[in-house]
Amino acid sequence: MLTLFFAPGSSSMAPHIALHELGAPFESRPLSFAKQDHRAPEYLALNPEGKVPTLLIDGRPLTEVVAILFYLASSFPDARLSGGDVEAEAHVLSWMSFVASTLHSAWIARRTSIDVTRAAFGVANDRLGPREWALGGRYSIADIHLFRLYWRFRNWANPGGNEFPCLSRHYDRMMTRRAVQRTLEIEAAIGYELPA
């Protein structure tokens, strides 16, 4: 039994999309930052940092977006959301590590430096290049992870389609996927509590 603790629009959106991609049955546990759900003792017992997401696997907590995405993709191999061999899988992790560190750190720094943030998304744009997906021809959890951060950045910075053309086309491709649409609908219906 899988249970996902998430906050609409936050980084937990990536595992949320992955669960819909996989068609995996799971229990939804939305948290409200405004109501301080993430500081409640029951939640801190699962995730001492009070962060989202947390995935419960038969009651056992797993934290960190990259680890949860890897677990989901590996547990449902038929969906082929990870790499095909060890080297391809390592490239999926390389992408996700880049998104989680370089890109996310730059995003966190946006209040002090818009330039740093845009430069990092420029690196991501070049890294993606003309490929359809992060791995090339194959859709993977790396695309989900990349999409979520660009979605957030896009809503905030409203870049023109020409500024990050590769990311922009990737975004459009992602938005045609049923799992992405479904996740956005569900999370919007619960309501976003996102800082400016």
Added chain:
Amino acid sequence: MLTLFFAPGSSSMAPHIALHELGAPFESRPLSFAKQDHRAPEYLALNPEGKVPTLLIDGRPLTEVVAILFYLASSFPDARLSGGDVEAEAHVLSWMSFVASTLHSAWIARRTSIDVTRAAFGVANDRLGPREWALGGRYSIADIHLFRLYWRFRNWANPGGNEFPCLSRHYDRMMTRRAVQRTLEIEAAIGYELPA
């Protein structure tokens, strides 16, 4: 054929230790930041961000510490440096993701806030707890990744053994390992170029 591009004392130390743990044959390519080796066109062709480490796998570049550690552990499964099953492997990634994002971000922020840095290492200390290794009884690439950042922090902040007792014991355990000693010897002999 494996080739590691690294800079002594930098985050590339983790894959460097892992290669020695595995006893894997590899070609060593130390870079000097002072000499701007990481900005040379030949290196940027492999790693457009100009970061270390880069691992060449039969000439194909793989970037990001977490991805390289995962690749090495998965390619040499007999050394058992990763998890035993998918869930254990996900926990290895959860630890490494925590080190790479929470802990490393706090480390980067050290110049603006020592408190943030110490708080993050406090979280790491509690997360490790009384366990021998990050996974519990089993040594893994997560320990190597954690060790490298604590080693760097320890050289900088010189914390007392009582401030982070679990990290301090983990450090002592790591320092008894031949692969760790060997890597430190090699990198020190080449010479560190570490910012204060």
